[in-house]
Every structure is written in C-alpha cells, then in structure tokens.
Amino acid sequence: MSAPLNVGIVGTGIFARNKHLPTFQQESDKFRPVACFNRTKSKADAFAVTAGIEASKVYADLDHLLDDDNVDVLDVMVPVQFNYATAKKSVEAGKPVILEKPIEANLEQARKLVQLAESTELPVAIAENWLHLESVPVAREKLAKIGPIAAFTYNSTGPFHPSSEYMATTWRQNPEHIGGFLSDGGVHQLALLTTLLGDVGSIAAFSSQLRKQSGTDDIVFSSVKLRDSDVIGTFTYGSAFGATEKSVFLKVFGLNGSVTVTISSGKPTTIKTMIGATGEVEVQEETVEVKEQPFFGVEAEFVNFHEAVTKKDKSLVKGTPRVAFHHLAIVAAFLESSKKNGTAINVEQP
Ligand SMILES: NC(=O)c1ccc[n+]([C@@H]2O[C@H](COP(=O)([O-])OP(=O)(O)OC[C@H]3O[C@@H](n4cnc5c(N)ncnc54)[C@H](OP(=O)(O)O)[C@@H]3O)[C@@H](O)[C@H]2O)c1
Structure with missing residues (x-):
C-alpha cells in the first residue's frame, strides 16, 4: 500500500x-x-x-x-x-x-x-460533493428504464436559518460570488440535476431576495431546457422561506414511466420508479432507499x-473545473434572465 x-x-x-x-x-x-x-x-x-x-x-x-x-x-x-x-x-x-x-x-x-x-x-x-452521492448511480439505472425522458421538475427548498454558522461568515453576508446563497448551495442541486439528466442549454427565470442577511437574491423559480435533448423542466431553489420541510424533490417523466428522487435531511434518499407506457397498463412500481455517506x-x-x-x-x-463551470453558468443565467424580466437566456460555455 x-x-x-x-x-x-x-x-x-x-x-x-x-x-x-x-x-x-x-x-x-x-x-x-x-x-x-x-x-x-x-x-x-x-x-x-x-x-x-x-x-x-x-x-x-x-x-x-x-x-x-x-x-x-x-x-x-x-x-x-x-x-x-x-x-x-x-x-x-x-x-x-x-x-x-x-x-x-x-x-x-x-x-x-x-x-x-x-x-x-x-x-x-x-x-x-453532490456529484459523488451514493444515489447517483442508482437513480441513473432507474432513469434508463423510463426513457425516452421528456420532462422533469426539481424542487430544493428549505426554511431560513438566521443563526446558522454559515450565515455568520462575512464573505457570505457580502458576497463577491454571483448569486450569494443561490450559487453557494445551488451548485449542489445543479450538480445533481445535470449529472443525472445532462447539461442545461437555456433557462427563463425569476429570482428574488427574501432575506436581507442573504446579501443578494436568495430564491429562484425557473423553466429549463436541456442542451443536447428536447427535455424540458422546472428548477426551484431557495433556503430562505418560512417554516417548511428542507427537502429535495426530483421527478423525472419519461414516455415509459417516471422516477422520483426524494432527499430529506437525516433520512435515506428514496427513489421511486413507476414503469408503464400509459395509465392504462399494469404499472410496475418499486421504491428503493439509498443511504448516503455521513458527509454527503x-x-x-x-x-x-x-x-x-x-x-x-x-x-x-x-x-x-469544466463540469463545475456549467453549474455556476446556470446560476449566472438565472440572474441574467431575472434581470431581463424572465427572458430566456442561453447558458454560457467555458
Ligand atoms: N461542499 C459543501 O457542502 C460546503 C459547505 C460549506 C462550505 N463549503 C465551501 O468551503 C469553503 C469555506 O467555507 P466555510 O463555510 O468553511 O467558510 P469560513 O468558515 O468562513 O472559512 C473560510 C476561510 O477562508 C478564510 N478567509 C476569509 N476571507 C479571506 C480573505 N479575504 N483572504 C484569505 N482568506 C480568507 C477565513 O479566514 P479567517 O479565519 O481569517 O476568517 C476562513 O478560514 C467555501 O468555498 C465554501 O463554499 C462547501
């Protein structure tokens, strides 16, 4: 050794x-x-x-x-x-x-x-680190069964935690990095989304600042089109809300079924797969639990x-860096689109 x-x-x-x-x-x-x-x-x-x-x-x-x-x-x-x-x-x-x-x-x-x-x-x-989640290969294997994939909805939302130790770091309170908390935590979500479904080509988004402590916009609601396919979807992110569960919910719709990935703190990730070409056939349904590593x-x-x-x-x-560039470029496109009142923006390449 x-x-x-x-x-x-x-x-x-x-x-x-x-x-x-x-x-x-x-x-x-x-x-x-x-x-x-x-x-x-x-x-x-x-x-x-x-x-x-x-x-x-x-x-x-x-x-x-x-x-x-x-x-x-x-x-x-x-x-x-x-x-x-x-x-x-x-x-x-x-x-x-x-x-x-x-x-x-x-x-x-x-x-x-x-x-x-x-x-x-x-x-x-x-x-x-979200590129390395245990649930990634499992979700990929399930996604291969429901194709072709047509659409998705990704929702990662949580409550505001003003006393979190991260909130106390001055470089987060006065962010020099674009998007502040939107890029800080958002790139994790975009890493998971894009590693499962592919790169994002264009987006139309509205972002907004709910908390003054965030220093800049802290929530985003968007429509998304992937780059190398016709897949369309929605992406929602923010941890600046009032009381709500902190969770990640990704539902992917295919012509032969759907896959739903749910990540909630302290619980195993669940991946539910439903296979069937219509609502009129016998549907095969399966839910698996995946335990993530303690440090995610x-x-x-x-x-x-x-x-x-x-x-x-x-x-x-x-x-x-090329992979990580894409995640920050999506955040940049959210901000630009929102500034332009939701106009669709192409995601920049390195
Ligand atoms: N992967 C994840 O889930 C995850 C989670 C949290 C953080 N992170 C990343 O980890 C990194 C550190 O974050 P953190 O939460 O540990 O923040 P932190 O506690 O503020 O640590 C940042 C460190 O950088 C130093 N620093 C601050 N401003 C500086 C400056 N102007 N010049 C040189 N050094 C400076 C600080 O030194 P002082 O002691 O002088 O303040 C501090 O030791 C960030 O890139 C963050 O995005 C990743």
Whole structure:
C-alpha cells in the first residue's frame, strides 16, 4: 500500500474543521494533513492542534506552504473569489489541488480556472460533493428504464436559518460570488440535476431576495431546457422561506414511466420508479432507499481525488473545473434572465 498523500490545507474555517478534517481522519490511509495556512493565524494554530499538524507547519502565508516539499497536494477552502489565484500558484508549484465549490466568484474567473486545469497534467478538482452521492448511480439505472425522458421538475427548498454558522461568515453576508446563497448551495442541486439528466442549454427565470442577511437574491423559480435533448423542466431553489420541510424533490417523466428522487435531511434518499407506457397498463412500481455517506459525498470526492493524484491521471477527476463551470453558468443565467424580466437566456460555455 502506498503512503498517504500529505495535504496542505488552505483556509481552516468551518468546513475544514467539520467535514474535510474528519474525512482525512477516516481516510487516513489516503490523506495526512501536514501543513496549513489561514488568514487569521490563531485559527490555523487551533486547527493544527486538532489535526495533529506540527506547530512549525502552520504557515503565515500561502507561498511558504507551497515551498514545503513535504506537501503533496493542496486542499483549498477559502471564499471562492480566491480559488483561481490559489489554484494557479498550486499548479505553478507542481502540486495537485482540490478547491471548494462554487468554482469561482464569476464566469470570467471560472473560465480562467477551466483553462488552467486544461493546460496542466496535474489533477485540479472542484469539490462538488453532490456529484459523488451514493444515489447517483442508482437513480441513473432507474432513469434508463423510463426513457425516452421528456420532462422533469426539481424542487430544493428549505426554511431560513438566521443563526446558522454559515450565515455568520462575512464573505457570505457580502458576497463577491454571483448569486450569494443561490450559487453557494445551488451548485449542489445543479450538480445533481445535470449529472443525472445532462447539461442545461437555456433557462427563463425569476429570482428574488427574501432575506436581507442573504446579501443578494436568495430564491429562484425557473423553466429549463436541456442542451443536447428536447427535455424540458422546472428548477426551484431557495433556503430562505418560512417554516417548511428542507427537502429535495426530483421527478423525472419519461414516455415509459417516471422516477422520483426524494432527499430529506437525516433520512435515506428514496427513489421511486413507476414503469408503464400509459395509465392504462399494469404499472410496475418499486421504491428503493439509498443511504448516503455521513458527509454527503465529501468522502467519495476525496477518494476520487486520491485516485486521480496517485494514478497521475487527471481524466479520473469527476468534479473538473469544466463540469463545475456549467453549474455556476446556470446560476449566472438565472440572474441574467431575472434581470431581463424572465427572458430566456442561453447558458454560457467555458
Ligand atoms: N461542499 C459543501 O457542502 C460546503 C459547505 C460549506 C462550505 N463549503 C465551501 O468551503 C469553503 C469555506 O467555507 P466555510 O463555510 O468553511 O467558510 P469560513 O468558515 O468562513 O472559512 C473560510 C476561510 O477562508 C478564510 N478567509 C476569509 N476571507 C479571506 C480573505 N479575504 N483572504 C484569505 N482568506 C480568507 C477565513 O479566514 P479567517 O479565519 O481569517 O476568517 C476562513 O478560514 C467555501 O468555498 C465554501 O463554499 C462547501
């Protein structure tokens, strides 16, 4: 068995502490945190103690961390307007890098990140954990039974949580990334939608800001047409409402049946399949439950990154910048369409 990859962590905030570090501890044969850097050094010092990183390996700046030959790969969890600059430095230092989502703050910067990733043999990954959900291959297998697919409705909605620790981060309160919470959480939903059904070609949308704490629009209701097929659908997203269940509901309609995927916090994902060409035949019905990983695919995304790095094969990366660009580009199209009173907008390509 090969030695674990030595990880340099950039940004030791909430998600580093709550999800990435426990993932490294769980996958300790694959990853070992060895160095870190954070804007506020005292937080990096505290993180290092928890992570078992030597005090001398808490760096005061990114360049010193990159100069450390013992660091094999970078794990970046900073406000996303720093993703491209950080990835560029990492690639220049010869180190593969995984960066948290959304890919960047806007499409211009995201495009540069795609070009960077496509100009190097080093794996560059965007940590879009919903691409790695256990329910994805199961839903795909069911979808293959109801085709051709004609339409879908996707609804991911939830109540506002003003005291959530994420709400307290200043970079979310005053977002430099387009769409604020719409892109922060929305790219997860768009990752799941597009990995199951294909890329979005055009959309017509209305977005709106319900909560001043969101800093910008926080809900979107849209009509969608896929790029490489005639599939049409609706996409609704927002966690800014009054009391309601937090859930994801995707119903896909085919000419030979339907598949309904329901994700509710704390419960297994359910996937219901109904097969039958009309309402007048005997319908075959089946519901399966799929248990997601505790960190909702973060574990699998790191196993995927490890495989790409150790095999020196960037084509193994699932969450490539090109894939992640598409999710942010859909959010950009929502915002543009809404600004133009719901006019249909083509989703930009990298
Ligand atoms: N996949 C998911 O489900 C998921 C969930 C949550 C977050 N994330 C992603 O993880 C990343 C971090 O989010 P978080 O929730 O952990 O936020 P966070 O706690 O605010 O962490 C961000 C880190 O970046 C640092 N930072 C803030 N502003 C900076 C600046 N101007 N220059 C340099 N560093 C700066 C902060 O340093 P200070 O200590 O100085 O503030 C902090 O350590 C984001 O990309 C976010 O989208 C992903």
